[in-house]
Each structure stands twice: as C-alpha cells, then as structure tokens.
Amino acid sequence: MYSDKVLDHYNQPKNVGSFEEGDLSVGTGIVGAPECGDVMKLQLKVENGRIVDARFKTFGCGSAIASSSLATEWVKGKTLEEAAQITNSEIAEELSLPPVKIHCSVLAEDAIKAAVNDYKNRQ
Amino acid sequence: MNPTHPKPIYLDYSATTPVDPRVLEKMLPYFGEVFGNAASRNHQFGWAAEQGVEEGREQIAQLIGAQGKEIIITSGATESDNLAILGVAEMYGKKGNHIITCVTEHKAVLDPAHYLESKGFEVTFLPVDPQGMIDLKALEAAITDQTILISLMAANNEIGTLHPLKEIGQLAKAKGVLFHCDATQAAGKIKLNVEEMGIDLMSLSAHKMYGPKGVGALYVRRRQPRVRLAPILHGGGHERGMRSGTLNVPGIVGFGEACRLARLELEEEAVKMIALRERLYQGLAAKLDYLYLNGHPTQRLPGNLNLSFAFVEGESLMMGLEFIAVSSGSACTSASLEPSYVLRALGIGDDLAHCSIRFSLGRFTTEEEIDRTIEQVVATVTRLREMSPLYDMAKAGIDLKSIQWAGH
Ligand SMILES: Cc1ncc(COP(=O)(O)O)c(C=O)c1O
Secondary structure, three states: OOOHHHHHHHHOOOOEOOOOOOOOOEEEEEEEEHHHOEEEEEEEEEEOOEEEEEEEEEEOOHHHHHHHHHHHHHHOOOEHHHHHOOOHHHHHHHHOOOHHHHHHHHHHHHHHHHHHHHHHHHO | OOOOOOOOEEOEOOOOOOOOHHHHHHHHHHHOOOOOOOOOOOOHHHHHHHHHHHHHHHHHHHHOOOOHHHEEEEOOHHHHHHHHHHHHHHHHOOOOOEEEEEOOOOHHHHHHHHHHHHOOOEEEEEOOOOOOOOOHHHHHHHOOOOEEEEEOOOEOOOOOEEOOHHHHHHHHHHHOOEEEEEOOOOEOOEOOOOOOOOOOEEEEEHHHOOOOOOOEEEEEOOOOOOOOOOOOOOOOOOHHHOOOOOOOHHHHHHHHHHHHHHHHHHHHHHHHHHHHHHHHHHHHHOOOOOEEEEOOOOOEOOOEEEEEEOOOOHHHHHHHOOOEEOEEOOHHHOOOOOOOHHHHHOOOOHHHHOOEEEEEOOOOOOHHHHHHHHHHHHHHHHHHHHOOHHHHHHHOOOOHHHOOOEOO
C-alpha cells in the first residue's frame, strides 16, 4: 500500500523541528489547512544565497509527512532559485505516490515556494 | 504471517467479524452431505436442506423477538436495506411519496433513498445532534400525510450511537407509518425486540455477528400491520415471493447458529465489551491530552470507541499502528478526500474528523490486546504530535480557528 520510500520517511523522518521564527536568515512557509487534513510548515536557513539547513513539521497522512521530509532533504545546498524550481511531480515520482496522494506532493512544492518567498520578503 | 512480527490485533469488528468456530462447525455438513436445494420439495436431499434453513430462520427470528415466517433471507444488509426501502416505496407509492431517514445512516440506506428522490419521491434527511442523536420532535414534525416510511438505524456503524427505537416505533405506529430499522451493527450486541420496539422491517447481516459473509435477513412484519413489499429480484418466487433465488443453505445455517449464540451470550458479552472499551478509553485518556470522544457517552454500542486525537491525522496514526487493525474517518483513507460524512454531520469540525480513529472491539478481544493497543497508540500519537505544527501552536496557546489558513 505504501512505497518503501514513504515508509522510510514516515518511520525515520529527516529534519523534523523548527528554527527560531525571528531569525532573519530563516524563511518559513506554512501551507494547507487543518480542515483539509494537512498542514505543512517548512523552514529554510539561508547563508549567502544558499540553503544550508531545513526543518519541517507536518500534520497529515504518511505521504504528506514523507513529501515534506523529502523536500527538506532536497532543498539543502540549493540556491533559493533552484529550490523554488522543485516540482511536485519530481517529489511524487521519487516517493512513488499513487494518484490520490499527489496533492501531498503539491503541498510540499507549495511549502518550499512559500518559505522562499517568506525569506525574500524578510530581507 | 511473519513469525518475527507481533501477532496482529484486530479492532475492526464493525467492518466484519471472524466466523465463530462453533458457527463454522455447524455449517460444515451443509457443504458436504447436506447439499440439497431447500426448494426441492420432492426428495430427502431437499428436505434435509430445508430443515437446516428453517432452523436457522427460527434462530434469526428469536434473536429479535419475531416469527420465523417473518424472516426473508437476503445476501446481506445492503440487500435488506434496498429491499425494505425500494420495496415499500413501490408497494405503497400510491399511498404517499414521502420517506424519512437521517444523515448518518449507512450508504445502503442513503443511496436507495437518493435513488427514490430521482424517481420523484420526497426524502427528509433528519440532522443529528453532536452526539449523533436524532431529535424525536423533529422526527414527529417531519411526518406528513404523504409519509409512508421511516428508516432509522439501531446503532451507527462509525460512532456507535444508539437511536431511541422504542420511541421512534411508537411515533410511527401512532401516525400509521412503517418503521424500517437497519440493525446491522446492533444485532447480537444489544437487546432488540420488534414487538416491544414497534419495528415493521429490520435489516440484519451475519458477518457482523460472527456468522459468514454473504448472508443477511430482512424481517418483514406479518401482523398489525401485514407489511407487503415489491421484490427487487424476480424469479422462482422464493421467500414468499419477496426474494427469489436458491437459498444459501450453509450461510443460513451459520447465520442461525450465530444468532442463537448471540441470544444466549449477549448480556454477558456486552458487560465484557463495555469493560474493555472503558479500559481502552481510560488508558488513552490518562496519557494523552486533546482527546475527544465521538458519538454518545452512554447511548452507544458496547464495543465501539471512536476517538479524535487532535493534531494527528488519522491515516498517519493508522500507519504507525502497524500491527493493529482499526479504521479512520479521515479523508486520506477515502478516494473522495473528504472526511467521513457521519463525523461531519456531528458538526465536530473537519479538523477533528480528520483525526478520528474507530476502535471496534469484539468477542475475541482480550485485556492484553487492549493494553498493547494503549501502549502503541500513545507512543505513535506522541511521536506524531512532536511532528505536528498544530500541536506546537495549540501548546503555545494559539487558537487554530483564528488563523487564516491557505486551504487547497
Ligand atoms: C449499518 C450498516 N448497514 C448496512 C451494512 C451493509 O452490510 P452488508 O455488508 O451485509 O451488505 C453495514 C456494513 O458495513 C452497516 O454497518
């Protein structure tokens, strides 16, 4: 029912946690809604235009947790522009998400973009 | 099953039950030597099969205080519900075109009702209160001179709420309206009596009460009033012409035995179920905050515990309970991406509906299983809450309702 990669991220999620909200080097994206069954909070720590670290917290199904965990792994080392180009289909493909779970990867893409925008707005 | 894995725990008895070994034992000869067609009236093979069927029918009837002749055998409660609703609508359609049911009924009731709407019938879907109860005053007010049928379930399959059947029956009788009750979840779990409760039609299913799958029954009252039904299946005229088709003899024998056992053991079993359910509930409540009970606190099925673990999405919780079988009202478990319509009808909010888990306990549930379940649920909820942005916010005193969420 779940792919091995989804199970791995669910059982051992990468980069769970939060950075200081007030930190100017941090961009935070919160997407989704409790009524819809998923909320992702994704944070990027940026140094010299590059993402050096990332954190997430997610309320959602296993695929949503896996999508956000994967997103935090992928953004690390990327520039903001590169990170903003990560697409939901890449995430869905990597995790072998079934069609009913595609919205989880869409949410992860949105969370990255929201965090990048938040960082830019703070500068 | 993998021997290195712990023995799985089954807490999904509302979905289906295992066949009781005593039931299976009783059925076996009917797959072998007693293989006849119960409708073969002219030889002993037929007579032997018929005898098994009639004994089974009698046991089914006794469980609900009915007569054997009033039991129409079907393939399950879905068919029974359809036959009751469509059969009454067709037979009594000239008398009136209005039916009353409620929003938390099973789809096997709601969908035939919607179908009738498309054929020109009027259907009232009564709302429920936050505990899943209908309002008897609203029911009374909904009855018109066109009303021919009230269809209300005995016990809800998701939240376990028990409807006040006796009061509904009295009301129906006073107004001259037929009362159909889907008792699929309640039969064998709580006492039911069609006479005392004024029920004219009742749906039952064997596989929810330790009998086999694929067999059910519809009780159809024969006296005061004599209820008539137009059949859905036309053919050889079996079952008083209401349901044609060769009878599932082993299934009926098993169903009968399941009913006999339930009748004898129901009271003792209910006490045990309630004790286990309370052990589970108290065990979880002692270790977890933000825990909400869905359904009625006392008027509920003995084995049903439906809980919302706020800030933890139901499917992700089930994923963590790898060796425990439960079910969830969360959207992620359905194709529609919408949470359970039953939980929504309670008005608890979609956020809590997404966080719900139904534990349904049964005959073979043990204390040890309950204790292992408590341990695993607490560990998983705790882990997932540490990962939940909503739990952080709640702990920080932020009112989640005050936030403008970017829904999708
Ligand atoms: C309340 C209720 N009605 C009807 C049904 C359908 O029963 P069956 O599986 O026998 O068709 C179910 C089973 O899910 C149920 O819980």
